[in-house]
Amino acid sequence: MKIQNGCSVRFWTDLWHPKGRLIDLAGEIGTQKLGIGRSARICDVFVDGEWRFRRCRDHFLQDLVHDIRELPLILTANVSDGVLWRDGDDTYSSRFNSKNTWGNIRKKKDQVMWSRLIWFQQGVPRFAFITWLAVRDRLSTGHRTAQWGQAQYCLYCGEPDETRDHLFFACPYTFTLWLKVAGNLFGKDPDPDWDTTITRLLTGHYDRLTFILLRLVLQVTIYYIWRERNERLHNNVSKPVEHIARLVDKTIRNRIMSTRYYLRPRLQGLMQRWFGAHDT
Known part of the structure; x- marks a missing residue:
């Protein structure tokens, strides 16, 4: 925020600088x-149109004072203080906008190619979150927990090194599941290699409905593989591949129905495409 008018109650330390709040930049010693x-109030420091600061040899504070003197500030007596919300780099508004504020305070990074595999309109947040962790290799697989001194092995097949790439989908159990639920959506048999699967999703040429289903089945499958893995680890309960495949199928059909695809021209045929991908 920055000062608009008024001087009665506004404190000098709350004054806003393009790089942040002045008290945070200068610190207690700086003030x-x-x-x-x-x-001190602003009207105690800004008198008769001039800023009144004690001279100091600190070059950082000298630059800060220079920036402050450049601020366009007009104080009006007997008028309540007002504030403007920062909308952009050099624009301000009297109304708060959460989107613009978030855009100003967040740390921006380059968009990654795989983001469209995670976030899409027909996705489900809990499935997208687990897939996001998997893509970034942040799931607590045995390969990672072994660094904490815990014994590790694949709870599906007994492989000594339980990595992300093994779980999705090099493990015989999970690859069998992946074959069942992916059907012919890829146009050819799915690959057990994680990097190959992601590359095929990103570079393949798919129609709109197929690409929606491919992303959805990837996320739901990863979610249920990870959940089943944790069930085996913590509750010593296991389910056969056919059971997990039915869960994945039911979850996807429920999600397709919830989109009301039959009322939306861009999604018409979505359920038929899902059934067609699993005709034997």
């Missing part, structure tokens, strides 16, 4: 060097 008390 003392500038001869300004913590409870």
